[in-house]
Amino acid sequence: MTVLRTGGLSLRFRPRALGVGAGAAVLAAGFGLVALGSGDYPMGPADVLRTLTGGGTLAEHFIVYELRLPRLVTALLVGAALALAGTVFQSLVRNPLGSPDILGFTQGASTGALVVVVLGGSSLALAGAAVVGGLGTGLVIYALAWRRGVHGYRLILVGIGVSAILTGVNGYLLTRAPLLDAARAVLWLTGSLDGRGWANAGPLLAVLVVLAPLVLVGCAPALRMMELGDDAASALGVPVRRLRLVLLAAAVLLVSFAAAAAGPVSFVALVAPHVARRLTRAPGPNLLPSMAVGAALLVGADLLAQRAFAGHQLPVGVVTGVIGGGYLVWLLALERRAGRL
Numbered sequence: 001m002t003v004l005r006t007g008g009l010s011l012r013f014r015p016r017a018l019g020v021g022a023g024a025a026v027l028a029a030g031f032g033l034v035a036l037g038s039g040d041y042p043m044g045p046a047d048v049l050r051t052l053t054g055g056g057t058l059a060e061h062f063i064v065y066e067l068r069l070p071r072l073v074t075a076l077l078v079g080a081a082l083a084l085a086g087t088v089f090q091s092l093v094r095n096p097l098g099s100p101d102i103l104g105f106t107q108g109a110s111t112g113a114l115v116v117v118v119l120g121g122s123s124l125a126l127a128g129a130a131v132v133g134g135l136g137t138g139l140v141i142y143a144l145a146w147r148r149g150v151h152g153y154r155l156i157l158v159g160i161g162v163s164a165i166l167t168g169v170n171g172y173l174l175t176r177a178p179l180l181d182a183a184r185a186v187l188w189l190t191g192s193l194d195g196r197g198w199a200n201a202g203p204l205l206a207v208l209v210v211l212a213p214l215v216l217v218g219c220a221p222a223l224r225m226m227e228l229g230d231d232a233a234s235a236l237g238v239p240v241r242r243l244r245l246v247l248l249a250a251a252v253l254l255v256s257f258a259a260a261a262a263g264p265v266s267f268v269a270l271v272a273p274h275v276a277r278r279l280t281r282a283p284g285p286n287l288l289p290s291m292a293v294g295a296a297l298l299v300g301a302d303l304l305a306q307r308a309f310a311g312h313q314l315p316v317g318v319v320t321g322v323i324g325g326g327y328l329v330w331l332l333a334l335e336r337r338a339g340r341l
Contacts, residue, residue: 033048085251200261266320
């Protein structure tokens, strides 16, 4: 831990964690530069940078700013939002498997979107319904898990139960949708960045601008103390119940708006905090490194999804599912070999 003091102010940070966050951010920028320059109209890095700084031809300006940059910005925002939400969930429940994918919040957003698909609503209505579905699921899980407060294992068990119910509901809704709408819904449920524009990135950016400082600055020190347990945190003066409610609301909002922007992209919220923690080797939630890792992971996965098979693009959720599932199996194998499983 390094402490910088200037006048009456002091700043504490871990150099390794800062280096990991900066490295992940540079990696995300590198992936983004390649993504902006590749496609049916290839551009070199110098051409991309010139276009981003106001130069370039009219065709290059249109391709970068109207076609490729909105998709890249959406990927960066979704990756950062999911990673931040996943870190908060894992810290609150004190369980490495605490993730919106497992706790049912992602399924709730999917249910809201599928209701709109069955009713024949527009893409804008689908995004709004995903937010409503995620928030509604969060309220239901919180109410069912409440018993003189909300504790980690009770939240996990209730979330798994609600997730199972919503998975069945989503399957039923798919069978009720018209064939073409069902196909569109399946693509959305997989998680896709295809055709994303500034209208998809804007709401998520606004939510991140509000919630990220709240979590990073206002709640991070208390969140680290809450990982010691509710009793220890309360003894240190942390308002545990109120803080848990605020953090849960923030995490559910992040997940819901991320799902509205790109669909329920799987495993990013689970994997990014683990990778950041292993790289930083630092205790605590590692919020900023996790956000940078999540952004780099999703941009890299989207680049792979676009270029892995010539002439055919995969939904980014397919790539994150394969990477995340493989990482989870590898992690479980390590835990078993170490005798902790």
